[in-house]
Amino acid sequence: MKQGVKDVLESGYEIGYTSGENSSNKFQFVISDNMGIRKWEYVYLKINGETIVGRIEEIVSKSDLLNNNMDYESIKKYTDNNINDFVNICLSTVLGKFDGNNLIQSREIIKPGISVFKADEELLNKIFSYNEEESLNIGYLPDNNVRVSVNINGLRRHLAILAQTGAGKSHTASVIMEELLKKGASIIVLDPHADYVFMKKKTDGKIYSNNVGVFRTPLSTGRYTKDDIGIINNFTIRFQDLSSDDIKGIMDIRENYTNLNSIVDDIYKKMKGKKDLADFLETAEKLPVEDYKKIKGRLTFLNKIKSIFEDYSTGIKDYLSPGKMSVMDLSGMDQFLANYFSFRVLSEIYDSKLSMEFRYPVFVFVEEAHNFVPPRRNSGIAGMIKKIAGEGRKFGIFLVVITQRPGKIDSDVLSQCNSQIILRVTNPSDQNAILESSENITQYLMEDLPSLDIGEAIIVGEIVKMPVIIKIRDRETMAGGSDIDLIGLLSEAREELRKMNDPDEIKKKNRSLLGDL
Numbered sequence: 001m002k003q004g005v006k007d008v009l010e011s012g013y014e015i016g017y018t019s020g021e022n023s024s025n026k027f028q029f030v031i032s033d034n035m036g037i038r039k040w041e042y043v044y045l046k047i048n049g050e051t052i053v054g055r056i057e058e059i060v061s062k063s064d065l066l067n068n069n070m071d072y073e074s075i076k077k078y079t080d081n082n083i084n085d086f087v088n089i090c091l092s093t094v095l096g097k098f099d100g101n102n103l104i105q106s107r108e109i110i111k112p113g114i115s116v117f118k119a120d121e122e123l124l125n126k127i128f129s130y131n132e133e134e135s136l137n138i139g140y141l142p143d144n145n146v147r148v149s150v151n152i153n154g155l156r157r158h159l160a161i162l163a164q165t166g167a168g169k170s171h172t173a174s175v176i177m178e179e180l181l182k183k184g185a186s187i188i189v190l191d192p193h194a195d196y197v198f199m200k201k202k203t204d205g206k207i208y209s210n211n212v213g214v215f216r217t218p219l220s221t222g223r224y225t226k227d228d229i230g231i232i233n234n235f236t237i238r239f240q241d242l243s244s245d246d247i248k249g250i251m252d253i254r255e256n257y258t259n260l261n262s263i264v265d266d267i268y269k270k271m272k273g274k275k276d277l278a279d280f281l282e283t284a285e286k287l288p289v290e291d292y293k294k295i296k297g298r299l300t301f302l303n304k305i306k307s308i309f310e311d312y313s314t315g316i317k318d319y320l321s322p323g324k325m326s327v328m329d330l331s332g333m334d335q336f337l338a339n340y341f342s343f344r345v346l347s348e349i350y351d352s353k354l355s356m357e358f359r360y361p362v363f364v365f366v367e368e369a370h371n372f373v374p375p376r377r378n379s380g381i382a383g384m385i386k387k388i389a390g391e392g393r394k395f396g397i398f399l400v401v402i403t404q405r406p407g408k409i410d411s412d413v414l415s416q417c418n419s420q421i422i423l424r425v426t427n428p429s430d431q432n433a434i435l436e437s438s439e440n441i442t443q444y445l446m447e448d449l450p451s452l453d454i455g456e457a458i459i460v461g462e463i464v465k466m467p468v469i470i471k472i473r474d475r476e477t478m479a480g481g482s483d484i485d486l487i488g489l490l491s492e493a494r495e496e497l498r499k500m501n502d503p504d505e506i507k508k509k510n511r512s513l514l515g516d517l
């Protein structure tokens with residue numbers, strides 16, 4: 001027989017008693033010394049038959065006898081004689097009243113002297129899970145095996161993944177992508193560092209999914225070769241398909257460069273031949289000398305990047321279909337070109353969603369989002385990301401913005417993200433930017449940010465029933481862009497140096513050189 005809520009709750013065990021000052025939002029309780037209770041654990045207490053669930057935010061150990069006015073010798077005397085009177089006090093927040101399935105708001109007064117129980121795994125499982133179809137299984141509570149799911153519906157109002165470098169942002173994003181793929185989501189990834197190009201493969205190198213495609217422009221230096229990744233789709237553009245504004249984007253001519261803007265418009269209008277790149281360049285040469293001089297540098301650049309112009313414009317039909325994930329590998333490209341390609345992709349998707357041509361939800365992951373949408377930039381890709389942040393949810397485009405510089409990304413975009421996954425952050429100005437970006441983040445949670453381990457995250461907002469600290473699960477897919485093995489490479493460098501200076505090795509080398517003669 002399935003265990004009822006009542007039985008589950010009674011299987012928790014008593015760990016302490018409320019003491020001192022308590023309120024309906026916060027309570028504290030004294031535990032005995034050897035309970036093994038740790039910060040972030042979940043507890044509950046019973047009031048008038050209701051179950052009030054809380055989380056331990058901090059554990060304070062204090063003594064009235066061994067106080068701060070005592071000197072070293074006196075404290076030593078007491079402790080040598082086993083005289084000590086310390087108490088351990090757990091400071092906890094009230095998360096809500098458990099109604100058998102969910103936590104709802106609690107307004108009960110918590111008095112001193114009430115028993116506090118440790119929440120067991122079965123209760124926690126109930127609190128932290130959603131039904132299978134609507135949940136993404138992204139991790140566990142630290143310290144036990146309780147699986148924590150996030151709710152797909154919460155992604156309707158966008159998600160931000162924030163943390164300092166190396167804390168696990170890309171790992172977390174990959175885990176979410178894996179889960180979304182299992183649910184048949186269409187995913188587009190703007191990937192400036194080729195972090196996601198191996199997601200077709202499992203960690204052991206075998207195929208994970210045939211629904212993952214990597215797109216790369218001929219200009220992208222790419223951190224990995226075709227041999228590493230497998231099939232790579234070329235992302236090319238047919239020059240004839242470009243508008244005058246497109247050409248300006250590729251040449252990094254911004255809206256406020258009035259002269260250059262009108263020169264490009266002029267060339268574009270005057271083209272009479274095939275309207276290809278050669279035609280554009282030839283038409284430019286016929287401009288009045290002054291104009292030609294002004295635009296010459298940009299034309300040289302256009303010629304230098306001519307490999308992106310082919311007979312075919314890669315388009316939405318290539319990278320958007322139900323259940324498919326398309327990784328735009330932008331590695332090694334100048335930022336403004338990466339911006340242009342990203343703009344092309346997202347504006348096509350936006351139009352297609354707006355016209356309802358593509359019915360299914362599209363999830364757009366933007367890595368290094370601060371580079372695409374810095375504060376107060378409205379043109380090109382920045383404007384497009386802002387538009388999606390503001391209105392995308394109405395048409396079924398959902399953003400996941402990833403950044404290690406929360407203070408350097410447009411604040412409108414961050415504040416449109418109604419859920420946040422925040423990993424370790426130690427820099428105070430980044431912490432402040434995070435605090436300002438969301439009303440879900442309390443000072444209590446902020447204080448935990450510096451002490452998180454790699455892969456530990458605070459999740460707040462609509463994707464969870466309540467703020468929770470979790471350990472993100474292992475990846476199922478192969479990682480790209482991981483840290484350089486510094487220690488290993490230094491050891492190889494030392495070995496090489498040793499060989500270069502070793503008399504025997506030098507003799508061996510000289511002998512082989514003489515042999516060649």
Ligand SMILES: Nc1ncnc2c1ncn2[C@@H]1O[C@H](COP(=O)(O)OP(=O)(O)OP(=O)(O)O)[C@@H](O)[C@H]1O
Pocket residue numbers: 163164165166167168169170171172404454455456471472473474479481482483
């Ligand atoms: N939950 C986790 N479990 C196990 N390993 C993890 C976890 N999260 C991150 N790591 C490991 O930590 C390292 C850094 O992670 P990741 O590349 O995701 O960090 P990042 O925040 O994206 O860094 P950057 O800002 O440099 O892009 C990687 O080697 C990754 O495998």
Ligand SMILES: [Mg+2]
Pocket residue numbers: 169170171195
């Ligand atoms: Mg990363």
